[in-house]
Amino acid sequence: MIRARRGESPDTSYVARLIAGPRSALLKKLVEEAGEILAAVYEENPAAIRSEMADLVFHLLVTLERTGLSWEAVMEELEKRTGKGGLAEKRERQKTTPTP
Structure with a gap:
């Protein structure tokens, strides 16, 4: 899913924008998602933890694709x-x- 989006236009694909755009944009998303996990854990909210973990894993997978790692x-x-x-x-x- 993520690798397929790499070649798309950054104007129409969020993933392509994160891969091709400034590194700072991806870093900002990683920090944001990690912070949202912290808040969900603090609140002891399992549904929010699951949702925010999924968001962070997604952005970690984008990071792997951007850096050529698997x-x-x-x-x-x-x-x-x-x-x-x-x-x-x-x-x-x-x-x-x-x-x-």
Whole structure:
């Protein structure tokens, strides 16, 4: 669905606009959706949490398409962490992640 919209006109496709437009527009949407999840969790509203999670996942998928990454790559990254304790995994990741 998202990949198919990539080639459409940004004038008529929201997805194409997020992919081809300024990076700041996509970043703004990611922050907005994450904030809406926080509000829904704070309110303990399961229907809103589900809806806002769907919105965030959609925008994450657009981000993956824009950056040329795949959902499979994300799942592979998560798989690498399986079976490791959270703190040990975090220390290991800090050793291999370049600092900006």
